[in-house]
Amino acid sequence: MEIGGWIAIVTAAGTVLTLAGSAIAYFMKLFLERADRRHAEFLKMVDYIDGKDPLAKKLAAIYLLRTFPEHRDFVIRFCDHISPNIIGGAAAQMQTELALTKAHMEKLGR
Numbered sequence: 001m002e003i004g005g006w007i008a009i010v011t012a013a014g015t016v017l018t019l020a021g022s023a024i025a026y027f028m029k030l031f032l033e034r035a036d037r038r039h040a041e042f043l044k045m046v047d048y049i050d051g052k053d054p055l056a057k058k059l060a061a062i063y064l065l066r067t068f069p070e071h072r073d074f075v076i077r078f079c080d081h082i083s084p085n086i087i088g089g090a091a092a093q094m095q096t097e098l099a100l101t102k103a104h105m106e107k108l109g110r
Contacts, residue, residue, distance in 0.1 A: 055090045062097040
């Protein structure tokens with residue numbers, strides 16, 4: 001093969017490698033951004049539970065904690081520790097939802 005053929009092959013290979021590297025970097029960026037968004041969503045749910053939000057929003061936030069299996073251990077501990085501290089007319093509803101969320105997360109570990 002002549003030198004011109006080798007130059008063409010090296011150029012094509014370099015272009016393909018550059019495109020592949022760019023694609024990998026792009027997908028890594030998307031993955032990291034998604035992880036950041038999920039973490040922010042999780043913290044928002046915990047804020048709703050601990051804040052002055054209406055009961056329906058708190059119950060929904062407790063329920064949505066089930067969609068974060070990556071925080072399984074924390075959610076189980078959170079449910080255990082917060083449940084005894086809930087007072088007021090809606091305490092029973094919130095404690096029931098916390099117990100269901102804890103049970104769901106415990107099943108994930110089996």
